[in-house]
Amino acid sequence: MKSILLKLDDKLFEETELSAKEEKASRSTYIKRALETYNTYLKNKKLKTQLENESLIIREESMKINEEISEGYSNDFIKDDY
Numbered sequence: 001m002k003s004i005l006l007k008l009d010d011k012l013f014e015e016t017e018l019s020a021k022e023e024k025a026s027r028s029t030y031i032k033r034a035l036e037t038y039n040t041y042l043k044n045k046k047l048k049t050q051l052e053n054e055s056l057i058i059r060e061e062s063m064k065i066n067e068e069i070s071e072g073y074s075n076d077f078i079k080d081d082y
Contacts, residue, residue, distance in 0.1 A: 016030065
């Protein structure tokens with residue numbers, strides 16, 4: 001396990017101390033949980049952005065396919081009428 005030195009301003013330190021006590025956790029455990037939670041948040045945020053980008057690509061491809069199908073039906077309809 002690795003150790004880190006962390007410097008906090010007074011306000012953040014006091015908030016951390018209070019929250020850790022409310023959670024009945026040591027300062028170290030509280031900060032470790034906070035880091036784990038934030039790391040998970042960042043991974044989920046990155047995944048969400050990636051999925052949104054891929055969804056747009058798929059949407060564009062679907063629109064192209066729909067347009068091609070519609071043009072095919074229009075051409076078939078015109079051929080059948082004449």
